[in-house]
Amino acid sequence: MVENNSAVTSQPAGFARRTLFAGSTAVAAVAVLGTVAPAQAAGAVFRHGVASGDPLPGAVILWTRVTVAEDAGPGSGIGDATAVRWEIATDAGFGAVAASGTVTASADTDHTVKVDATGLTPGQDYFYRFIAHGETSPVGRTRTAPAPDDEVDRLRLGLVSCANWEAGWFGSYRHLAARTDLDAIVHLGDYLYEYGRGKYTGRNGAVRVHDPANEILTLTDYRTRHGQYKTDPDLMALHAAVPFICTWDDHESADNSWRDGAENHDPATEGPWVDRKAASTRAYLEWMPVRATRADGEVQIYRRLRFGTLAELSMLDLRSYRDEEAGPIAGWRHADDPSRTITGRAQMDWLTAGLTSSPTRWKLVGNSVMVAPLVFPPLEAATTQAITEALGIPQGGITVNGDQWDGYTADRTTLFRAITDNAVNDVVFLTGDIHTSWAADLPLNSANYPGGPTVGAEFVIPSVTSSSVGDLLKMPARTASVPAEEAIKAANHHLRYVELDSHGFGVLEVTATQTQMDWFYVADVTDPATGVRHGASFAVPAGGRLEPRPAPIL
Template identity: 85%
Template sequence: MVENNSAVTSPPSGHFARRTLFAGTTAAAAGAVLGTAAPAHASGSTFRHGVASGDPLPTAVILWTRVTVAEDATPGSGIGAATPVRWEISTDPDFDATAASGTVTASTDTDHTVKVDATGLAPGRDYFYRFTARGETSPVGRTRTAPALDAELDRLRLGLVSCSNWEAGWFGSYRHLAARTDLDAIVHLGDYIYEYARGAYTGRNGAVRAHDPVNEIVTLADYRTRHGQYKTDPDLLALHAKLPFICTWDDHESADNSWRDGAENHDPATQGDWGDRKAASARAYLEWMPVRATRSDGQVQIYRRLRFGMLAELSMLDLRSYRDEEAGPLAGWRHADDPSRTLTGRAQMDWLTAGLTSAPTHWKLIGNSVMVAPLVFPPLESATTQAITTALGLPQGGITVNGDQWDGYTADRRTLFDAIAANQVSDVVFLTGDIHTSWAADLPLNTANYPAGPTVGAEFVIPSVTSSSVGDLLKVPPRTASVPAEEAIKLANHHLRYVELDSHGFGVLEVTPTQTQMDWFYVADVTDPVSGVRHGISFAVPSGGRIEQRPTPLT
């Protein structure tokens, strides 16, 4: 046994470089342990919010849990005695070979959550972890470190999710992802929780289950309570216990359409200072999520990179903390191109472009919370329509449909795309959530010249876990009114290769040296807690190429 994060002897270099998760006998052991040690929910349970891991590095991973020290010490209550918590991480599910261990304290300062950065681990290896407090041992979680930086990998498989609104439905997407045995990690692209008051934002047929607290969440106690509620969902807890998460926030972790100095869903007159609310939401998020954040000048920074050998580097963006306010619908037409307006902030843009242009990996993946592909009617930026755009005062990217996306901040998008093109960066793929619908797009340098002109990458947009889709909002049968709308969108935007506006579900992304493929999976009914799932469609980007549909799903 090694205490206080010390390392155990690593296996020979490359030993795990070509393995996929749950291969061989470790898979069987993991399945047995996790199948019998489901997250606890019973009254009096110390670990009723389960266990989680995240942000895997080659020699470290974040481990997380919450300790319920008394029945009234509920999330956000601010009460309960401090208590020591022992953690262990092992190479086997019986904990006969402990890799690292230690003791930390859970207290009201962190809402009795515990987050440990377990270091000194071996790269590319399955691990099991658990916590002990108040005489009780937590469920056993399973995680995996990232491969060594120089590892040559055959493949990487990631589950992708976003937009999980508690009131809109059951989290069947999490259940189906947890049932898979081929994934290396889960990437959550934002809107892990929703901030609305009970009944204020539901699903097609109203609320399936009720939010706590009853009010819209504004204070630190409110955000802690809401996070605590979400981590009682059995499907979410099962997925957290099985795979490491890599997360970023979007707007609903704080408030709808948030930006640097406010949010559309924030009223200073009745809800107080935005800075206080944003700080409360960020603090609760960092307490309750297995993310590794840094701090600079007192500010939280969650944009970061994770590396998977020589195959892929994943840059996770923060597109809420630094952005300017979204321009209004009419003013937005004239301000979308304003070079003084930013989505990323200057420091993050410099970090992103520097990382893309210097990345040693084959693929450059970008965890991106709002859609980057142009979505305009019509695309007007070509030289042939320059006179029209100038005369009417329209943005060079065309009339913006959704100014909350990169379309509302075209100067930042131009900076990013130009950097990719000028430095001849190849194999860039954006992975996106936010809009509760499914899309596959090439990213042309000049939209009006597509497909003749160059592209700078591709984008895969995943649907919501439960949050209302276009089809839900129309309240018509699925695959009826939305189908002609999808075709009209693709007709006006030729670079959009796939649009699906109805279904809820998740994505599975496979990265290999020759291509990156996204498979979309759709649950049948989010109001059914045991809903089935179907494969929707598969698209891939060949190395150095453009998006192509694939006839069969990943196996």
Template identity: 60%
Template sequence: MPEYSPRPDAEHPGLSRRGLLRGSAIAAGAGLAVSVTGKAAAAATPVVAFGHGVASGDPLPDRVVIWTRVTPDAAATPGSGVGEQVPVRWEMATDRAFASVVRSGTANATAESDHTVKVDVTGLEAATTYHFRFTTRGGAVSGQVSPVGRTRTAPATDADLDRLRFGVVSCSNWEAGYFAAYRHLALREDLDAVIHLGDYIYEYGRGEYGARDGSVRLHEPAHEIVSLADYRIRHAQYKTDPDLMALHARLPFIATWDDHESADNAYKAGAENHNPATEGDWATRKASSARAYFEWMPVRVNGSGTEVALYRRFRFGNLAEISMLDLRTYRDEQASPGAGWRKVDDPERTITGRAQMDWLTSGIVSSPTRWKVVGNPVMIAPSQIPPLDTRTTAAVTEMIGVPAAGIPYGTDSWDGYTADRRRLFDAIAGQGVDNTVFITGDIHSSWACDLPVDAANYPAGPTVGTEFVVPSVTSPNMDDSLNVPPRTASVAVEEAFKAVNRHIRYIDFDSHGYGVFEVNRVNAQMDWFYLSDPTDPRAAATHGASFRVGSGEQRTQPTAPLDPTAYRP
């Protein structure tokens, strides 16, 4: 398959592949000198105030969040809790030269927020591209100017749109490789925003979860992150990756978290990768991870104190509404194999929490848009071994103690919370809602699935929507875990999964990369792009597969890839 090679941006000719790599690498190198490593070198190196770049996110028709981090002096590294307050001027303009500044103001970078600065800029025009920057106005770094970021507001809620296109990513583990997937997305001209579905950072200590041959680069701090300072340091390290910096500077993000932003297999009262005896109270650790996330990510804070909610919704004219979920904060503990499988069907257990489930179902069934898109951190399509007909096998499944629909592939996904999935599917089916598409991360592999009401009756029975799952940016997948060549051992497993779960139309267990997701008046489509080698910072990206679902059809089918030159926001 041909390598995808986007042309330089006509508006910003400096954003060629070579220029992007060179410029972002210089910025990242400067940031590292005052960030989480190289403290001895920092004493002899001029402090770069904006070593962690700029970012934007959560676009609405009249506003967007802009972000940066200021390093006021060599000692004020992320997580240090020290450093003077620095006033910062921010500017938003319609041109890159800032001849037409439309909004501006000041904010303070303080140790209380780890010297991060986040501004929700209001009073903007819908569907408009803006450029933004920050300038320090005091302290030892006074007068320094940040890199210029580019962002875009959402269309008006009543806008009549032909199409939208998004980059979709998940599972970017620093130690498992380089973020070339972000570089390829940053070089595209046809994206409205980037949707990040979780595992933006990983919590593990050095050497605990790398590539197949070990860690490609080392985490900071060296130990597993537990405290607020730890989470701040880890976020800061990821923000120095040149490809991530470039993507943040180019496009607004719409992001949610999964588990590794706090700890592996997290749930409301704990996590599989949390030991209270050695790592303290879970609520404290979770609160620390959430605080660092809200400080370091360009997401809008909804609520205050302990009532801050991450799940939220974005409207793009009459074409699409995106509901971003939080499936870690409110869920019950995952069911364990064996006797614990009986919990899978317990109607009292939840993955969303009751308030979020009510918000999700009411939003989907009442949405006036053509497409109802759900940013879904963990897989919702049933994946049983094998799927069973709940109407005819209840006596058998009760007797042998397995879930009513069959033994699940895993219980960390919606398969482990079948009552919640049934509530959601029943609401969609009961109201006759069509064009619901879940876009999903977490599982380090690629899937295209139909969503049957009863998997055992597919394809004869009804479906309530479709699901597209994107691969990991770097995190290990099947061939990495088995230490075998790609597209060898996994192929037979993929075919076996599809044979017993007929609603699963496509699987790739081996490839790393990203997705490009489009909704238009006729179709919703996901294109998968795969990296030549996630451990190579200059990895090529090739088109892997494309599946679409037609408006009103509720079934996926293979299709030709999207034309990257046919659309520009």
């Protein structure tokens, strides 16, 4: 259940010109969070840890799940209702409690608890905990967003996507949790995977196995799978260390999902899509620290978060409203169809209105599938219109992946035109989905790059564990994939960086002068103690285009 509670004590003064998550509070957080493994600290009642999310200037979502009995596990649908006390404080010892309250956890919400703790101070570090059945949860750390008019020096975000339990260990989460400089984690989708046991693994098979064993279809199934993922110690540590800002992609429901179905859903044997979608949505909203329901009761996960005058982050939902992906042959004839949509009309209007009216320096877009054109070869529209009409090849070239914005070019044109027509600067798309790493300028017409106008840049992060191109090739890293990377860049000049092998995460730093993405890669997803290395860095100067950087920002 979600509760609003604004019993607040007085707090320190404002946030202007501060760096987020700085100072002694972060040091205290290390002492609290870094000395006990979350799986040990969770105990019998709070065995799924704690989490926070969607920080606003005066509020943040707090989350946990209580296990009221051994047989009342996730998805069981049983167990008595129980009172759960929550507290949020400005100090790790909870001597200065800022807000508190009591909520009821019941089987109706799978014994999950979501509290919208309100009345908080903007730009403030906080610690939070839950108490139930005589046990106190692990202590989590979170932070509210700065006030809208605060001048923030820096915003630093961790970026992750595509974490497949069976493909490996979540070392990327562990390395992010060890940092003390992050203001939030942006999860760009595929937080979990729906496949049955052994149906989608890594290059060496299943490192660990999914629960339940079957492909998840029902509310019980989705709850069980969410519960399993929340027991991963590295994911638990990251949730406890920093607030999450999430959107879903397809695997939170089913592969290649769209408005009325999914490629990985057969109504004849798996029942109506509307039932499966409702089950996956309900479980997601129960188990994730997100605000996703409108005042009229309709679920809406696209939303906007602001960080002072520095940046505004628009999180998209590119699954709930899209038309079905067109196939690789017939799809070439339909990619330019203006009636086809990936966003839906209401979300597109919301997105373009937000970008064109934003008062912040940077306009960030949390985007679950790649927006940059990826085609072979890019065709110049003025001289290839006859070929386009005769063969059905989109004017941008032959689409490689119709699941991306390439399969919905009319929507992309509408978005890009809104940006250029309104002279919007400093737009950066943050993307997951394709298990590989990319940095791209976003040309209005890719065939005219670099001479023509660009509308912004895109940073695509690799998967946490899900199979990369290199995994699928089953060749040693940085061998067969390297010529493929060079061929892709040769055919798509706006793609400035492509890395097809590695798993890992991104760290994005936003300042008034530039936005820089640092890619970090883990050594081996099959090793729970894997190390990490810096892979590459690119930055977008304010008003400019992508530039390589020699080192990460530390």
